[in-house]
Amino acid sequence: QKEVEQNSGPLSVPEGAIASLNCTYSDRVSQSFFWYRQYSGKSPELIMSIYSNGDKEDGRFTAQLNKASQYVSLLIRDSQPSDSATYLCAVNAPNTDKLIFGTGTRLQVFP
Amino acid sequence: NAGVMQNPRHLVRRRGQEARLRCSPMKGHSHVYWYRQLPEEGLKFMVYLQKENIIDESGMPKERFSAEFPKEGPSILRIQQVVRGDSAAYFCASSLGQHKYTDTQYFGPGTRLTVL
Numbered sequence: 001q002k003e004v005e006q007n008s009g010p011l012s013v014p015e016g017a018i019a020s021l022n023c024t025y026s027d028r029v030s031q032s033f034f035w036y037r038q039y040s041g042k043s044p045e046l047i048m049s050i051y052s053n054g055d056k057e058d059g060r061f062t063a064q065l066n067k068a069s070q071y072v073s074l075l076i077r078d079s080q081p082s083d084s085a086t087y088l089c090a091v092n093a094p095n096t097d098k099l100i101f102g103t104g105t106r107l108q109v110f111p
Numbered sequence: 112n113a114g115v116m117q118n119p120r121h122l123v124r125r126r127g128q129e130a131r132l133r134c135s136p137m138k139g140h141s142h143v144y145w146y147r148q149l150p151e152e153g154l155k156f157m158v159y160l161q162k163e164n165i166i167d168e169s170g171m172p173k174e175r176f177s178a179e180f181p182k183e184g185p186s187i188l189r190i191q192q193v194v195r196g197d198s199a200a201y202f203c204a205s206s207l208g209q210h211k212y213t214d215t216q217y218f219g220p221g222t223r224l225t226v227l
Contacts, residue, residue, distance in 0.1 A: 032213045043202055043218045044154065051213060088154065092212050096159075098144065098167055099216060103153040 003027065004091050006102035013109055019076040021105050023089030026070070032092040033065055035074045038104065039085045047087070048074065079109040113138060115205050115219030116185075123225045130190040130197070132222045136205030142166075143186040144204040144216055145178060154202065160186055161208065193226045200224075 005024045013019045021035075032051055036044035048063040050056045050072065056063045062075040072091075076083055086104040093100050116135040124130050136143050145157040159167040160180040171178065175193075180186040190197055202221045206214035 034215070036218075043221045046215060046217060049215055090154075093156075095212065096167060097142070097206075097212060097214060098156040098159055098170070099146075099154075100156070101146075101154040 002102075003093075003100045004089055004102040006087075006089050006105045008103060009106040010108045011105055013079050013107070015079060015081060015109055015111050017079050017109075019079045019083065019107055019109070021074040021076070021087050021089075021107065023072045023074075023091075023102055024070055025072070025089075025091045025100075027091075027094050028067070028070060029094035030091045031094075033063070033072045034090040034099065035061075035063060035072075036088040036090060037083075037085045038088055044088055076107075079107075081109050081111055083107060084109050115140075115203055115217055117201075117203050117219040117222050119222060120220060121223050121225070123227060124193045125227050126194055127192050130193050130224055132188040132190075132201050132203075132224070133185040134188070134203030134205075134219060135185040136203075137217055140205035140207055140217075142206045142208040142214065143180050144206070145186075145188050146202045146204065146218075148200045148202060148221075150199070157188070190224075193224075195226050198224055198226045 035047040050063040060077045064073045088104045089102040090099040146154040156170040158178045175191045200221045203219045204216035
Protein backbone atom coordinates (compact mmCIF):
# COMPACT_ATOMS: atom_id res chain seq x y z
CA GLN A 1 0.00 0.00 0.00
CA LYS A 2 1.32 3.41 -0.96
CA GLU A 3 1.77 5.87 1.87
CA VAL A 4 -0.16 8.62 0.08
CA GLU A 5 -2.56 7.69 -2.70
CA GLN A 6 -4.23 9.84 -5.29
CA ASN A 7 -6.15 9.04 -8.43
CA SER A 8 -3.86 10.07 -11.30
CA GLY A 9 -6.75 11.30 -13.45
CA PRO A 10 -7.14 13.18 -15.60
CA LEU A 11 -10.15 14.68 -13.88
CA SER A 12 -12.04 16.73 -16.45
CA VAL A 13 -14.56 19.34 -15.34
CA PRO A 14 -16.29 22.15 -17.21
CA GLU A 15 -15.49 25.75 -16.42
CA GLY A 16 -17.52 26.96 -13.45
CA ALA A 17 -18.00 23.51 -11.94
CA ILE A 18 -16.67 22.17 -8.64
CA ALA A 19 -13.57 20.01 -8.91
CA SER A 20 -13.14 17.44 -6.14
CA LEU A 21 -9.68 15.98 -5.56
CA ASN A 22 -9.14 13.16 -3.11
CA CYS A 23 -6.22 11.71 -1.21
CA THR A 24 -5.82 8.89 1.30
CA TYR A 25 -2.85 8.26 3.55
CA SER A 26 -1.71 5.19 5.40
CA ASP A 27 -0.26 6.38 8.70
CA ARG A 28 -2.70 7.52 11.38
CA VAL A 29 -0.02 9.47 13.22
CA SER A 30 0.47 12.03 10.44
CA GLN A 31 -0.14 15.55 11.64
CA SER A 32 0.17 17.89 8.68
CA PHE A 33 -1.54 17.80 5.31
CA PHE A 34 -0.83 19.97 2.31
CA TRP A 35 -2.14 20.52 -1.19
CA TYR A 36 0.28 21.79 -3.80
CA ARG A 37 -0.44 22.75 -7.39
CA GLN A 38 2.14 22.01 -10.05
CA TYR A 39 1.93 23.30 -13.58
CA SER A 40 3.78 21.31 -16.21
CA GLY A 41 7.50 22.00 -16.00
CA LYS A 42 7.13 24.20 -12.94
CA SER A 43 7.66 23.80 -9.21
CA PRO A 44 5.01 22.87 -6.62
CA GLU A 45 3.07 25.86 -5.31
CA LEU A 46 1.32 25.66 -1.94
CA ILE A 47 -2.47 25.89 -2.14
CA MET A 48 -3.63 24.88 1.32
CA SER A 49 -2.46 23.37 4.57
CA ILE A 50 -4.73 21.67 7.08
CA TYR A 51 -4.01 20.15 10.47
CA SER A 52 -7.37 19.56 12.18
CA ASN A 53 -10.44 17.55 11.27
CA GLY A 54 -13.05 19.49 9.33
CA ASP A 55 -13.03 22.04 6.57
CA LYS A 56 -10.71 24.93 5.87
CA GLU A 57 -11.66 27.48 3.24
CA ASP A 58 -9.48 29.95 1.35
CA GLY A 59 -11.15 31.74 -1.53
CA ARG A 60 -12.32 29.19 -4.08
CA PHE A 61 -10.46 26.38 -2.33
CA THR A 62 -11.69 24.20 0.54
CA ALA A 63 -9.58 21.50 2.15
CA GLN A 64 -11.33 18.77 4.10
CA LEU A 65 -9.63 16.45 6.57
CA ASN A 66 -11.01 13.30 8.17
CA LYS A 67 -8.34 11.67 10.30
CA ALA A 68 -10.57 8.75 11.29
CA SER A 69 -10.92 7.79 7.64
CA GLN A 70 -7.36 8.91 6.80
CA TYR A 71 -8.73 11.03 4.01
CA VAL A 72 -8.03 14.55 2.84
CA SER A 73 -9.68 16.31 -0.07
CA LEU A 74 -9.52 19.57 -1.97
CA LEU A 75 -12.55 21.23 -3.51
CA ILE A 76 -12.14 23.92 -6.12
CA ARG A 77 -15.26 25.97 -6.69
CA ASP A 78 -15.97 27.88 -9.90
CA SER A 79 -13.16 26.03 -11.68
CA GLN A 80 -11.25 28.02 -14.28
CA PRO A 81 -9.12 26.82 -17.20
CA SER A 82 -6.15 28.33 -15.34
CA ASP A 83 -6.74 25.74 -12.60
CA SER A 84 -5.68 23.03 -15.04
CA ALA A 85 -2.61 21.52 -13.41
CA THR A 86 -1.47 18.54 -11.36
CA TYR A 87 -2.52 18.69 -7.72
CA LEU A 88 -0.20 17.04 -5.25
CA CYS A 89 -1.29 15.82 -1.84
CA ALA A 90 1.49 15.78 0.77
CA VAL A 91 1.51 14.37 4.28
CA ASN A 92 4.23 14.67 6.86
CA ALA A 93 5.91 11.36 7.64
CA PRO A 94 5.09 10.60 11.29
CA ASN A 95 7.34 12.34 13.78
CA THR A 96 9.50 13.81 11.05
CA ASP A 97 9.53 16.97 9.02
CA LYS A 98 9.78 15.27 5.65
CA LEU A 99 6.79 15.26 3.33
CA ILE A 100 5.45 12.19 1.58
CA PHE A 101 3.83 13.11 -1.71
CA GLY A 102 1.18 11.36 -3.72
CA THR A 103 1.77 11.03 -7.43
CA GLY A 104 -0.75 13.79 -8.11
CA THR A 105 -4.10 14.17 -9.83
CA ARG A 106 -4.14 15.92 -13.18
CA LEU A 107 -7.06 18.34 -13.42
CA GLN A 108 -8.35 19.60 -16.75
CA VAL A 109 -10.88 22.43 -16.79
CA PHE A 110 -12.41 22.91 -20.21
CA PRO A 111 -14.20 26.08 -21.36
CA ASN B 112 10.03 39.29 -1.74
CA ALA B 113 12.66 36.73 -2.60
CA GLY B 114 11.40 33.19 -2.53
CA VAL B 115 13.51 30.08 -2.53
CA MET B 116 16.23 30.41 -5.13
CA GLN B 117 17.90 27.59 -6.96
CA ASN B 118 20.66 27.56 -9.51
CA PRO B 119 21.36 26.57 -12.09
CA ARG B 120 17.85 26.11 -13.45
CA HIS B 121 19.11 23.67 -16.06
CA LEU B 122 22.24 21.58 -15.86
CA VAL B 123 23.64 19.19 -18.45
CA ARG B 124 26.34 16.75 -17.50
CA ARG B 125 27.98 13.81 -19.18
CA ARG B 126 28.11 10.46 -17.44
CA GLY B 127 30.84 10.41 -14.83
CA GLN B 128 30.90 14.16 -14.23
CA GLU B 129 29.89 15.91 -11.04
CA ALA B 130 26.73 17.96 -10.58
CA ARG B 131 26.40 20.72 -7.97
CA LEU B 132 22.97 22.12 -7.26
CA ARG B 133 22.54 25.22 -5.10
CA CYS B 134 19.65 26.39 -2.98
CA SER B 135 19.16 29.60 -1.04
CA PRO B 136 16.19 29.44 1.32
CA MET B 137 13.58 32.15 1.75
CA LYS B 138 14.62 35.03 3.95
CA GLY B 139 14.26 34.05 7.58
CA HIS B 140 14.08 30.32 6.85
CA SER B 141 16.67 28.10 8.44
CA HIS B 142 15.47 24.68 7.29
CA VAL B 143 16.14 23.26 3.84
CA TYR B 144 14.78 20.14 2.19
CA TRP B 145 15.76 18.50 -1.10
CA TYR B 146 13.33 16.48 -3.20
CA ARG B 147 13.75 14.69 -6.52
CA GLN B 148 11.08 14.28 -9.16
CA LEU B 149 11.66 11.73 -11.86
CA PRO B 150 9.72 12.13 -15.13
CA GLU B 151 6.05 11.24 -14.65
CA GLU B 152 6.63 10.42 -10.97
CA GLY B 153 5.91 12.08 -7.67
CA LEU B 154 8.28 14.06 -5.52
CA LYS B 155 10.57 11.97 -3.35
CA PHE B 156 12.22 13.28 -0.21
CA MET B 157 16.00 13.15 -0.18
CA VAL B 158 17.44 15.12 2.72
CA TYR B 159 16.58 17.69 5.40
CA LEU B 160 19.18 20.11 6.69
CA GLN B 161 19.54 22.94 9.12
CA LYS B 162 22.54 25.23 9.20
CA GLU B 163 25.65 23.05 9.49
CA ASN B 164 23.59 19.95 10.34
CA ILE B 165 22.03 17.11 8.41
CA ILE B 166 18.82 16.26 10.26
CA ASP B 167 17.40 13.48 8.07
CA GLU B 168 19.08 11.92 5.05
CA SER B 169 16.90 8.83 4.88
CA GLY B 170 15.99 9.50 1.24
CA MET B 171 19.50 10.01 -0.05
CA PRO B 172 21.14 7.26 -2.10
CA LYS B 173 24.01 5.85 -0.09
CA GLU B 174 26.61 6.46 -2.75
CA ARG B 175 27.54 9.44 -4.92
CA PHE B 176 25.06 11.86 -3.28
CA SER B 177 25.88 14.34 -0.54
CA ALA B 178 24.36 17.52 0.83
CA GLU B 179 25.49 20.37 2.99
CA PHE B 180 24.14 23.63 4.38
CA PRO B 181 27.09 25.66 5.62
CA LYS B 182 26.93 28.48 8.12
CA GLU B 183 27.38 30.95 5.28
CA GLY B 184 26.09 30.46 1.77
CA PRO B 185 23.55 28.25 0.06
CA SER B 186 22.75 24.61 0.59
CA ILE B 187 24.46 22.38 -1.95
CA LEU B 188 23.37 19.01 -3.27
CA ARG B 189 26.30 17.25 -4.86
CA ILE B 190 26.07 14.27 -7.17
CA GLN B 191 29.35 12.61 -8.07
CA GLN B 192 29.90 10.44 -11.14
CA VAL B 193 26.44 11.09 -12.52
CA VAL B 194 24.57 8.37 -14.40
CA ARG B 195 21.63 8.66 -16.80
CA GLY B 196 19.25 7.59 -14.03
CA ASP B 197 20.10 10.77 -12.13
CA SER B 198 18.30 12.84 -14.79
CA ALA B 199 15.44 14.47 -12.93
CA ALA B 200 14.13 17.70 -11.51
CA TYR B 201 15.65 18.49 -8.14
CA PHE B 202 13.59 20.78 -5.95
CA CYS B 203 14.66 22.57 -2.83
CA ALA B 204 12.15 23.70 -0.23
CA SER B 205 12.58 25.80 2.87
CA SER B 206 10.66 26.40 6.06
CA LEU B 207 10.84 28.62 9.11
CA GLY B 208 11.54 25.77 11.47
CA GLN B 209 9.18 27.14 14.10
CA HIS B 210 6.79 24.22 14.45
CA LYS B 211 8.02 20.70 14.69
CA TYR B 212 6.37 18.39 12.13
CA THR B 213 3.91 21.05 10.94
CA ASP B 214 6.02 23.66 9.21
CA THR B 215 4.96 24.68 5.74
CA GLN B 216 7.55 24.06 3.06
CA TYR B 217 7.91 26.47 0.15
CA PHE B 218 9.52 25.24 -3.03
CA GLY B 219 12.09 26.77 -5.30
CA PRO B 220 11.90 26.66 -9.11
CA GLY B 221 13.99 23.51 -9.32
CA THR B 222 17.09 22.43 -11.19
CA ARG B 223 16.53 20.18 -14.14
CA LEU B 224 19.48 17.85 -14.49
CA THR B 225 20.07 16.06 -17.76
CA VAL B 226 22.78 13.43 -17.95
CA LEU B 227 23.98 12.62 -21.46
